Amino acid sequence: xxxxxxxxxxxxxxxxxxxxxxxxxxxxxxxxxxxxxxxxxxxxxxxxxxxxxxxxxxxxxxxxxxxxxxxxxxxxxxxxxxxxxxxxxxxxxxxxxxxxxxxxxxxxxxxxxxxxxxxxxxxxxxxxxxxxxxxxxxxxxxxxxxxxxxxxxxxxxxxxxxxxxxxxxxxxxxxxxxxxxxxxxxxxxxxxxxxxxxxxxxxxxxxxxxxx
Amino acid sequence: xxxxxxxxxxxxxxxxxxxxxxxxxxxxxxxxxxxxxxxxxxxxxxxxxxxxxxxxxxxxxxxxxxxxxxxxxxxxxxxxxxxxxxxxxxxxxxxxxxxxxxxxxxxxxxxxxxxxxxxxxxxxxxxxxxxxxxxxxxxxxxxxxxxxxxxxxxxxxxxxxxxxxxxxxxxxxxxxxxxxxxxxxxxxxxxxxxxxxxxxxxxxxxxxxxxxxxxxxxxxxxxxxxxxxxxxxxxxxxxxxxxxxxxxx
Numbered sequence: 435x436x437x438x439x440x441x442x443x444x445x446x447x448x449x450x451x452x453x454x455x456x457x458x459x460x461x462x463x464x465x466x467x468x469x470x471x472x473x474x475x476x477x478x479x480x481x482x483x484x485x486x487x488x489x490x491x492x493x494x495x496x497x498x499x500x501x502x503x504x505x506x507x508x509x510x511x512x513x514x515x516x517x518x519x520x521x522x523x524x525x526x527x528x529x530x531x532x533x534x535x536x537x538x539x540x541x542x543x544x545x546x547x548x549x550x551x552x553x554x555x556x557x558x559x560x561x562x563x564x565x566x567x568x569x570x571x572x573x574x575x576x577x578x579x580x581x582x583x584x585x586x587x588x589x590x591x592x593x594x595x596x597x598x599x600x601x602x603x604x605x606x607x608x609x610x611x612x613x614x615x616x617x618x619x620x621x622x623x624x625x626x627x628x629x630x631x632x633x634x635x636x637x638x639x640x641x642x643x644x645x646x
Numbered sequence: 647x648x649x650x651x652x653x654x655x656x657x658x659x660x661x662x663x664x665x666x667x668x669x670x671x672x673x674x675x676x677x678x679x680x681x682x683x684x685x686x687x688x689x690x691x692x693x694x695x696x697x698x699x700x701x702x703x704x705x706x707x708x709x710x711x712x713x714x715x716x717x718x719x720x721x722x723x724x725x726x727x728x729x730x731x732x733x734x735x736x737x738x739x740x741x742x743x744x745x746x747x748x749x750x751x752x753x754x755x756x757x758x759x760x761x762x763x764x765x766x767x768x769x770x771x772x773x774x775x776x777x778x779x780x781x782x783x784x785x786x787x788x789x790x791x792x793x794x795x796x797x798x799x800x801x802x803x804x805x806x807x808x809x810x811x812x813x814x815x816x817x818x819x820x821x822x823x824x825x826x827x828x829x830x831x832x833x834x835x836x837x838x839x840x841x842x843x844x845x846x847x848x849x850x851x852x853x854x855x856x857x858x859x860x861x862x863x864x865x866x867x868x869x870x871x872x873x874x875x876x877x878x879x880x881x882x883x884x885x886x887x888x889x890x891x892x893x894x895x
Contacts, residue, residue, distance in 0.1 A: 590881070600799055602807070604844045607880040612844075614795075619807065621795040622844035625876060627671050628891040 464491040466526035467507035474501020474517070494522040497542065502639065509533055509549050511557070514638040516543035516578075524560075533557065543578040545638035548591070563616040564598045569605060576611075576634045587611030587626050587634060595620050657685045660696070668876070668887035676701040682732035694729025697738070703745075713749030713762070718742075725773055737776040743768025751796060760792035777820040787812035791842065808843040814852065830860030836868065846877035 469476075469487045476483045476497045489495065489505055495515060497503050503515040509528045515521055519542020527534040533555035537544075540562075548557050550572035558567035561579040566586050568575075573591025577584060586595050588606045595614055596603035602619040606612055611630070612623040662680030669675060678699040685691045700722055707716035721741040728734025749762040763786050770779040789810045794800055814836040838852025854866035879885035 600794075602794075607877055609880050609886070610877065618796065618799050619791075619794045620844075622791050622842065623877075 464526065465489075465508060466491050466493070466523045467505040467513070469503065470506045470512075471504035472502070474498050476501050476503045476515075489523060491523050491526050494520065496520050507535075509535075509551070511535075511549045512547040513537075514545040514547075516545075516638045518542050519544060536560070539577060539579040541579050541581075543576060543634065543637055545576050545634070546573065548573045548575075562598070563614045564596050564620070566593050566595045568592075569594045575606075576638065578634070583613055583615045585611065585613045587631060589631060656687070659683045659685075662696070670887055670889045671891065672705045674703050676703065682729075682734070684732055692731050694732035695727070695734065696732070697726075697728040697734045698724045700724075712752050713747075715747040717745045719745060719768070721768070725776075735772075735776060737772060737774040739770045739772045739776055739779075741768040741770040741781065743781070749792070751792065757793070757797060759797050760789045762787050762789060762792075778822050780819045780821055782817045783814060785812055785814040787840075791844070805841075808841045810840045810842070811838075812840060812850070812852070813837040831858055832861040833857045834861055838868075846874045848872040848874075 465488055467489045469483050469485055469489065472483055472485055474497065476495065478487070478489065478493045478495050483489075483495070483503065495503060497515045497517055497519045499518045501517050505513045505515070507513060508526065513521075520540040521542070521544060522538040522540070524538050525534060525536040531551065531553040533551050533553075535555075535557040537546075537559045538561075539559050544559070546557070546559065546568075548568050552571065556567065557573075558565050559577050561577070561584040563579070563582070563584040566575075566577050566584070568591060570591035573593060574589040575591065575593050576587045576589075578586075584595070586593055586606055588608050588610055590608050592608070593606045594603050595606060595612060597614055597617075597619055599617045600619050604612060604620040604623055606623045609625060609631075610623045611626040612621050614620040660680055660682050662678065664676055664678040666674055666676045676699075678701070680696045681693060682696050683691065683693045701719055702721075703717050703719040705715065705717050707714065709715075719742070721743065723735070723739045723741075725738030726734075726736050730736060743766060745764070745766045747762065747764040749759075751759045753759065755761075763784065765785070766781070766783040768781045770781060772778050787810050790802075790807055791810070794802075794807050816834045816836070817831070819831045833856075835855045835857055836852040837855075838850060840848055840850035842848035848871075850870045850872070852868050854868055856862045856864070856866075876885040
């Protein structure tokens with residue numbers, strides 16, 4: 435009997451440890467969004483993504499050449515990732531009514547259709563050249579990360595673009611865009627033609643017929 | 647603007663306003679009017695309206711990689727809409743013209759890349775007895791905002807980072823002699839500076855130096871404040887072109 439009790443105690447400890455591990459894991463895996471459209475072999479840390487898969491804080495999403503990915507985020511924002519892109523969800527905290535979103539775009543492009551929020555919030559995308567952040571309640575905008583530059587264009591709302599090196603920033607209103615070369619100030623914004631917007635809309639579009 | 651004219655002891659100040667509106671992304675209209683105030687030696691001052699002008703301008707060529715832009719325009723001055731007491735013509739005039747802008751940023755010239763040249767040439771057809779005039783202008787400018795955003799992170803005070811030194815030259819030559827009008831060439835050189843940090847406004851100030859007898863004597867000053875409504879009110883009717891091309895879904 436004592437031997438049996440000893441085994442039970444050991445099992446209890448094991449289950450407790452297992453439960454603790456599961457709890458810690460669940461707490462760390464903060465959900466950020468869900469894949470709503472995918473084409474091509476898009477991966478999250480090597481795991482191939484399918485429609486309906488969850489994306490969590492800390493995930494790095496790679497979209498191959500010819501692929502596309504669309505995410506519905508937990509705050510109802512929609513992020514469309516262009517072919518040949520790599521994006522990391524650094525933070526996605528929604529503590530209603532505020533929001534704190536930090537994405538990192540290593541390469542490629544994305545479109546962020548940022549849902550409206552009443553209270554002050556942070557929604558920013560960092561690249562090697564600088565950081566773009568939403569300065570309006572909602573926004574629909576594009577950011578492209580190149581090896582030595584970043585490009586931002588705004589369809590709706592206002593985006594601030596700040597140089598990582600000089601700290602200088604510009605505000606980009608709707609229908610305007612600009613460029614930031616690594617190590618320099620942002621270029622003064624200019625009006626974008628509709629054909630320029632259409633090119634980036636196509637780039638970040640998805641071929642999945644079930645897309646939103 | 648303040649300028650003196652020869653043989654006419656007068657100091658003239660103009661207050662002008664221009665409203666530009668895009669009809670489509672390539673076609674715009676510009677409406678211009680203003681007041682002229684003349685202080686005369688030995689006589690009372692006089693203030694009156696200048697003639698109303700409207701300009702249609704079409705962007706015929708845009709080549710961003712080569713930083714080149716070419717526009718054609720048609721300007722009409724509506725004669726008799728201003729006050730003859732301040733020199734506004736009773737007869738109107740129509741000016742077809744062409745403008746261009748060329749940045750040197752695509753050339754391998756290092757710190758000279760922020761240089762840009764703009765130009766204008768037009769032929770003013772006067773109505774009735776009004777003399778036809780050939781007009782031209784050219785400017786050369788060095789954009790510090792271009793320097794710090796596309797060439798090099800030069801260490802300089804913040805306010806200097808928005809400066810663009812500029813020199814403009816205006817030229818007008820009446821091509822037909824009218825019995826009651828002057829026929830001399832006017833040439834003004836205008837060195838100055840403009841300031842913009844991409845916040846929806848731009849301020850420019852230039853000296854106006856007459857270089858021919860017909861232009862006048864004494865140095866004038868011109869100051870311009872440009873407010874970009876399409877930047878400040880981008881999602882309103884005021885800030886957008888009247889006709890916008892179809893957007894992809």
